[in-house]
Amino acid sequence: MKRITVFTPTFNRAYCLGQCYESLVRQSNLDFVWMVVDDGSSDGTIDLVQSWIAENKIDIVYLYQENQGMHGAHNTAYKNIKTELNVCVDSDDFMPDDAIEKILNLWDTYGGEKYAGILGLDIDREGKIIGTSFPDGLRECKYYQLKSKYGVIGDKKFVYRTDIIKKYPEYPIFKEERFVPLGYKYMLIDQDYWLLCFNEVFCNVEYMADGSSLNIFKQYKRHPRGFAHERKQRMKFSYTFKERFKNAIHYVSSSIMIKNWRFLFESPKKLMTFFAIPFGLVLYFYIMNTTKKGVMQKD
DSSP, X not given: OOSEEEEEEESSOHHHHHHHHHHHHTOSOOOEEEEEEEOSOOSSHHHHHHHHHHHTSSEEEEEEOOOOOHHHHHHHHXXXXXXXXXXXXXXXXXXXXXXXXXXXXXXXXXXXXTXXXXXXXXXXXXXXXXXXXXXXXXXXXXXXXXXXXXXXXXXXXXXXXXXXXXXXXXXXXXXXXXOOOTHHHHHHHHTTOEEEEEEEEEEEOOOOTTXXXXXXXXXXXXXXXXXXXXXXXXXXXXXXXXXXXXXXXXXXXXXXXXXXXXXXXXXXXXXHHHHHHHHHHHHHHHHHHXXXXXXHHHO
């Protein structure tokens, strides 16, 4: 059996999926399975992947599902992965030629029962690290402490033990929504395990510099149930009062969007949520007004 699964959720990305495939073919260590989770594509993705399977250059598993969103594709991947380790590489990203070799060598050298997996670096197309690297000498960490305790920002690449990731609840699927923040599961794992962290590049990503304010506000508006669910967990498990209160504000805002007037009773931090209500109202009106302006400008 192969040791690691590289899984790729994809939705109508046949036009760019090839660069991911080619990077995997070039790997210096082929001790992996590539699992493509097709989240309801209608652009010929299945024919493309089947042609690669026929080439027989790497081991490929193709799974199709009705569209559920990124988190639903992660659920499907985790249910089907059989290897010791797993890592997600998005459909528009690719891995450096030695990434698999690095990951397996690092895990063989430093891995153990106390660790849920490894964190590595993402770089953009110009070779710049996304966010910041890990502090010198830092070998183990809790993912959600990186920013508050060490000042580490930016996306990082997760490599998880499959037996660990399967122990925790699936991402919930909400009707008419297609997004739940993936950090929900990572935060739960943080409560029980450590992660190893290395300043080694595991993935080259298509970093969208314009993703910032307007786009994230659109996400808040389109997927309020998914965000409310995640904010409740972050209110419980965030490491600082500032982070918990910030998430209480977002929880209030998302709850108003879905007209959940029982949000105070359902909150894991009722007093904090009560004091967050005025700020949550302001955020709600700001999001609704900003996204409305964004749509008008786009049209």
